[in-house]
Amino acid sequence: MADTGENLKSVPREILHGVRVYPNPTEVARAAARLFVDYAWQSISRYGQFFVALSGGNTPRMTYELLASAEFRGQVDWAKVHVFWSDERAVPPDHPDSNYGMARRALLLRVPIPPGNVHRMEAEKANLGRAAHEYEEVLRKYLELDDRGFPRFHLILLGMGADGHTASIFPGTRVTRQTSRWVTTPMVVKLNARRMTLTMPVLDAALRVVFLVVGQDKAETLRAVLEGKAEPPYPAQQVQPRDNGVKLFLVDEAAAALLESGPSQPGDSPREKPAGTIRAKPGRSK
Numbered sequence: 001m002a003d004t005g006e007n008l009k010s011v012p013r014e015i016l017h018g019v020r021v022y023p024n025p026t027e028v029a030r031a032a033a034r035l036f037v038d039y040a041w042q043s044i045s046r047y048g049q050f051f052v053a054l055s056g057g058n059t060p061r062m063t064y065e066l067l068a069s070a071e072f073r074g075q076v077d078w079a080k081v082h083v084f085w086s087d088e089r090a091v092p093p094d095h096p097d098s099n100y101g102m103a104r105r106a107l108l109l110r111v112p113i114p115p116g117n118v119h120r121m122e123a124e125k126a127n128l129g130r131a132a133h134e135y136e137e138v139l140r141k142y143l144e145l146d147d148r149g150f151p152r153f154h155l156i157l158l159g160m161g162a163d164g165h166t167a168s169i170f171p172g173t174r175v176t177r178q179t180s181r182w183v184t185t186p187m188v189v190k191l192n193a194r195r196m197t198l199t200m201p202v203l204d205a206a207l208r209v210v211f212l213v214v215g216q217d218k219a220e221t222l223r224a225v226l227e228g229k230a231e232p233p234y235p236a237q238q239v240q241p242r243d244n245g246v247k248l249f250l251v252d253e254a255a256a257a258l259l260e261s262g263p264s265q266p267g268d269s270p271r272e273k274p275a276g277t278i279r280a281k282p283g284r285s286k
């Protein structure tokens, strides 16, 4: 793929292993779109298909819009892409809060993906628990299992809230300790709402987990997550891909404001060691 001037602009500062810093949210979204394209190519050439889980949130939306743009759309063999979700709000698919609805408007309606390759979480169902079991069956139908028996995505895109939640795994909730289920339906007290979410062991089973984190309001939590010492750990900190899976953070300068450079190490190949505990500027511990 030719490197255009536009691409050169988004060469990141990899200040810490597995943490790539971009000047602004638009460049974070562009980097995520480029990774999506690369990972789709790698997975399709190796496995014949690309199984990706999308998240909700504002940063991913920009990435989806870019993937649907003339610049990126033709770079993915959409017929071989299967789209799933990391989490969903308990609303109908046409509700403005629906993660599926957001991805549909921003991306799926604008690329030639076969409708049968789109596997949404049906979190609007009255029996949410049963809907979670049904989603587990969908995952079982399509995904290979790892050696611990968890479904293995080729890529899971995640966001992180200022409280350290990721997907719909919120700090202090029982789902942070879930070790057997693949999909569950936590009550998020602070939002007074149920959600449906992939569980931690499924996030950890992925070949690649990429966090998109932007904004100053996340700087302190990002520092704590990367230091890895918060106890109990933030959900975003807990995610640790097994079997040499990749864990990457694509962040903007505002979110990285409290981080300090450490020795950078190469690579985002699934065969390389993922980011572990890394240094960060001292600050208030949470």
Ligand code: 6PG
Pocket (backbone or CB within 6 Å): 055, 056, 057, 058, 059, 060, 086, 087, 088, 089, 099, 158, 159, 160, 161, 165, 166, 167, 168
């Ligand atoms: C959701 C998400 C959630 C999100 C973070 C960050 O459904 O809300 O999947 O985990 O990714 O809250 O969202 P922002 O990028 O909008 O800050």
